[in-house]
Amino acid sequence: MRRRAALRAIAGGAVALAATALPPRRGWAAPEGDAAHWRLERTPDALYLSARVPLELPAQLTDALHRGVPLHFVWRAELRQPRWYWTDRQLASVVRTVRLVYQPLTQRWRLSVHEGGAHDDAAAAGALHRSLDTLGEALALARSVQRWRVASAAGLRGDERLEAEFRLDTGQLPRPLQILPGWASEPPLGWHAVFKVPAAPGGEVLEPTEARE
DSSP states (O other), X not given: OHHHHHHHHHHHHHHXXXXXXXXXXXXXXXXXXXXXXXXXXXXXXXXXXXXXOOOOOOHHHHHHHHTTOOEEEEEEEEEEEXXXXXXXXXXXXXXXXXXXXXXXXXXXXXXXXXXXXXXXXHHHHTOEEEEESSHHHHHHHHTEEEEEEEEEOTTOOSOOEEEEEEEEOGXXXXXXXXXXXXXXXXXXXXXXXXXXXXXXXXXXXXXXXXXXX
């Protein structure tokens, strides 16, 4: 009985949130001065990505979190090699999923991180978990990666490019929250960057050739 009541409360909260339109996407920007930072490093063995992006949740999603609705954030990186005669060749692709949920009993935030998509049950079983006192602390970890191994460096010629992105996985939200105005045209809370891979080990690219929200 208690479980059914809790589920009804969450569902009811999601419907109530859906009735309120989210602010325009530009209004979701983080405070001025909190700029995105990206860095790509090449070692003899691998390519490593470090990044930190602004992340400020709109009030509707913060409310959903407090009602027990989990949020899933996705980091994705793809290594591509240009081909003049065809589409670019994909050399590597990696995904990291960050799940954030509020635990009312302990009044703490639980962050779970695993390599793979949200539906990769085998990878999720080996997720790393951490409990934090505040939502701000949890979001600070969710919005950053440190020396994430995104590809092997073996055989790289130096003409490759790495495309990286961070986004909220809206497909994991309750259905009423998936159809909010403004979410059909482009993913909200998303960042995208493109790097030219360093030509030799020891090379470090501090700024991407392209970066956008």
